[in-house]
Amino acid sequence: TEDNSCNPRVLWIHGPPGTGKSVLSSFIIRHLKQTEIGCQFYFFRFGDQRKTSLNAFLRSLAYQIASDVPEYRQSIAKFSEDGLNLEKAESRLIWQKLFVSTLFKLSLSRPLFWIIDALDEADSPQALLNLFSAIAKSGLSIRIVFVSRRNKLLSLNFERLATSVSVELISADDFKDDLQLYVTKEMQYMHGSPEFKEHVIATVLKLAGGNFLWVHLVLKEILQCHTEAEVEQALIEVPSELEPLYHRMEAALLKYSRPADKDLLK
DSSP states (O other), rough: OOOSSSOOOOEEEOEEEEETHHHHHHHHHHHTSSSSSOOEEEEEEOOOOGTOHHHHHHHHHHHHHHOHHHHHHHHHHHHHHTTTGGHHHHHHIIIIIIIIITTGSSSSSSSSEEEEEEESSSSOHHHHHHGGGGGGOOSHHHHHHHEOOOOOOHHHHHHHHHHSEEEEEEEEEGGGHHHHHHHHGOOOOOSHHHHHHHHHHHHHHHHHTTTTHHHHHHHHHHHTOHHHHHHHHHHHHSSSSHHHHHHHHHHHHHSSOOOHHHHOOO
């Protein structure tokens, strides 16, 4: 945030499922919103056409910028008067009209920060990154954080983007210290000797494979145990994958809930 140069910059945070990427996105957004910097953001979500299309993404981004930047809001007002139907427009046309021909023509006093989560769940990540190569010629100070899983196609397209825009990469493997801090903090609430707690922490971190979501769900089970023997048994029986763990939680909820609540729980 201290770099005020006009050269656009991109940060790609990548990692496997369950490593806390979306939580990190939310933290970054909340932090920027609490400062005078501000930001615009979008969360792609697979399975929901309203949350995967580039059209919806670009319109949302433009709306947020217009809400935060008065001069941009004034510039795009003409499209409403011209009767342009953005909802049905092709994404490349929206990009050209609202960004390249309008936003990129402005002189803004502050940088723009865009946080884009789950890029890999968009309809066409490749098309999005191809469009964003145009920010190199915008003359604006734009800072973009992409958060997603990593695959060969995305890696290739970020390499292409890096030929025109500064791109930096951060792997979720760098979050391992954060995972240990989280487990250690949660274990403060478990009864047992310091030695036993250290044993449990080491075991959970060994089994986790860097998966924040798995750790979160497993700790909920462990903290419900009343004896060290129950904790040991839970560590032995806990599934290594998330789906079986969800099934176990579902079964426990149905078992201990009132009959009237079972349909809601399902």
